[in-house]
Amino acid sequence: MCFSCQHNGQHNTLTEKEIAEGWILLFDGNTLNGWRDYNGEYLTIPWFVKDGTIQAKGTGADEHGYIVTDRIFENFELMWDWKIAEKGNSGVLYHVVEGPGFNVPYVTGPEYQLIDNAGCEALEDWQVTAADYAMSPPNPENLIISPPGKWNTSKIIFDNGHVEHWLNGKKVIEFEAWSDDWYKRRNSGKWKEAPEYGLARKGVLCLQDHGSAAWFRNLKIRELPNKPKEVVLFNGKDLHGWEMYGTEKWYVQNETIICESGPDKEYGYLATREYYDNFDLTLEFKQEADGNSGVFFRTHVEPGPTTYGWQVEIAPKGMDTGGIYESNGRGWLIQISDEKESILKENEWNSMRILVQGDNVKTWLNGEMMVDYSDEKIEKKQGRIALQIHDGGGIKVLWRNLKLHTL
Numbered sequence: 213m214c215f216s217c218q219h220n221g222q223h224n225t226l227t228e229k230e231i232a233e234g235w236i237l238l239f240d241g242n243t244l245n246g247w248r249d250y251n252g253e254y255l256t257i258p259w260f261v262k263d264g265t266i267q268a269k270g271t272g273a274d275e276h277g278y279i280v281t282d283r284i285f286e287n288f289e290l291m292w293d294w295k296i297a298e299k300g301n302s303g304v305l306y307h308v309v310e311g312p313g314f315n316v317p318y319v320t321g322p323e324y325q326l327i328d329n330a331g332c333e334a335l336e337d338w339q340v341t342a343a344d345y346a347m348s349p350p351n352p353e354n355l356i357i358s359p360p361g362k363w364n365t366s367k368i369i370f371d372n373g374h375v376e377h378w379l380n381g382k383k384v385i386e387f388e389a390w391s392d393d394w395y396k397r398r399n400s401g402k403w404k405e406a407p408e409y410g411l412a413r414k415g416v417l418c419l420q421d422h423g424s425a426a427w428f429r430n431l432k433i434r435e436l437p438n439k440p441k442e443v444v445l446f447n448g449k450d451l452h453g454w455e456m457y458g459t460e461k462w463y464v465q466n467e468t469i470i471c472e473s474g475p476d477k478e479y480g481y482l483a484t485r486e487y488y489d490n491f492d493l494t495l496e497f498k499q500e501a502d503g504n505s506g507v508f509f510r511t512h513v514e515p516g517p518t519t520y521g522w523q524v525e526i527a528p529k530g531m532d533t534g535g536i537y538e539s540n541g542r543g544w545l546i547q548i549s550d551e552k553e554s555i556l557k558e559n560e561w562n563s564m565r566i567l568v569q570g571d572n573v574k575t576w577l578n579g580e581m582m583v584d585y586s587d588e589k590i591e592k593k594q595g596r597i598a599l600q601i602h603d604g605g606g607i608k609v610l611w612r613n614l615k616l617h618t619l
Contacts, residue, residue, distance in 0.1 A: 238431035250278040251310050266428040272421025286414035287436035290368045293429045298360040299331035302426035307415035317418045319406045328360050342379040346402035350384035372439045408512050411487045445614040457481040457517035460601045469611040477605035483598035490619035493566045498610040504602035505609040510595040529556050534575045534582030546585045555580050
C-alpha cells in the first residue's frame with residue numbers, strides 16, 4: 213500500500229504542479245547527492261542507492277549509522293515512501309542540530325518512528341510506527357501499515373510549531389510543539405536528561421540505520437512560511453517558561469525577576485525553555501550590589517552549568533555593558549567605546565534592546581546604540597535566551613518588562 217504519487221510510472225520525480233507549489237526532491241533516484249554523515253562533511257557510512265531507492269545496509273547502531281541533508285529546514289511538509297525488513301527499525305528525524313556537544317541526532321531532533329510493530333515485541337505505544345518517538349503515540353484506529361517488505365507512505369507537517377504525522381493517507385498524530393503539554397512529556401520521560409531535545413526551530417533532516425535494512429524513495433519537501441509573533445517572556449507572576457541552571461537564586465517579587473548570588477557563588481542561568489533565533493528583544497534591568505550579569509542569545513546549556521553561545525554584557529560601569537562576549541570560545545568580540553560608558557545608570561532602571569537577525573547583532577542601552585556587529589559563526593547557531601549571574605558572590609540584578617518579537 214503506497215499513497216505517494218508515481219508519475220507516469222516514474223518514482224523520484226515531481227509534476228509541474230508540485231514544482232509550482234514549491235516541492236523539491238531530496239533524492240534524485242540515482243545518487244546520494246545532498247546527503248552526508250551526521251556531524252560530517254562527506255558520506256562515508258554504508259548507505260547506498262539501488263533500484264531507485266536509498267537503502268540502509270543495516271549495520272548501524274545507536275551511536276552511528278545516520279545520514280543527514282546538506283540543507284537546513286524550518287517549517288515544512290515532508291513526504292516519503294519507505295519499507296523495512298522483518299523486525300526492522302528505522303526513523304526519520306527533523307530539526308537535527310550538529311556540533312561537538314551532540315554526538316547523536318536524537319538528542320536534539322524529534323523522530324518519526326519506523327518499525328515492524330508485529331515483529332518487535334513489547335513495544336510501548338510511543339515506540340510504534342508513526343509515533344513521535346518517546347513523546348506522542350499515534351491514534352491506533354488510524355494506523356494502516358503495510359507488512360515488512362511492502363511500501364508505505366508517510367508525511368510530517370511542521371508549521372510554526374503545529375505538527376502532524378500521517379501514514380498511508382491517514383492523520384495519526386496532531387500536537388503543538390513547545391506547549392505546556394509538550395514540555396510535560398519532554399521533561400518527564402526519555403528526554404529529561406537531554407536539555408536541548410526538540411527545542412531547535414530548524415535543522416537538518418536525518419535518516420536512521422538502526423541495525424536493520426530499510427528502503428526510502430520519493431523523498432520530497434516543500435517549505436512553509438515563518439510566522440512572526442509577539443512573545444511576553446515574563447508574565448510578572450512567576451518563572452513559567454523559564455528553566456534554572458545552577459544553585460544561584462532566581463525568584464519573582466513585585467513583578468520583577470531577581471537574581472542573587474547563592475552560597476556556592478558560582479555562575480547561574482535562567483534560560484527560556486524555547487529557542488529564539490531571529491528576534492527583537494526589549495527589557496529593563498537594575499543593578500544592585502556588584503551587578504555583573506548578561507543576556508545570552510542563541511545559546512545552549514550543558515551540565516556544570518555552562519553555556520555555549522553569545523552574551524550581551526550587563527556589568528558595572530567601565531565594564532562594557534552592551535558589548536558582545538563569546539562564552540567558551542573567542543572571548544570579547546566587540547566592546548563599547550569609552551565615551552559610551554556614561555550611558556549606564558547605576559542603581560537605576562536601564563532599558564536594553566537586542567536585535568538579532570542572521571549574522572548581525574545590534575544593541576541599544578537607554579536608547580543609544582552600543583554595538584553593530586556581524587559574525588558568520590553567529591549566523592550558523594541557534595538556541596535559547598538566558599539571563600546570567602556571574603560567579604564570585606555579592607551580585608544582585610533585577611529584571612522586568614521582557615518582551616520579544618520574533619522575526
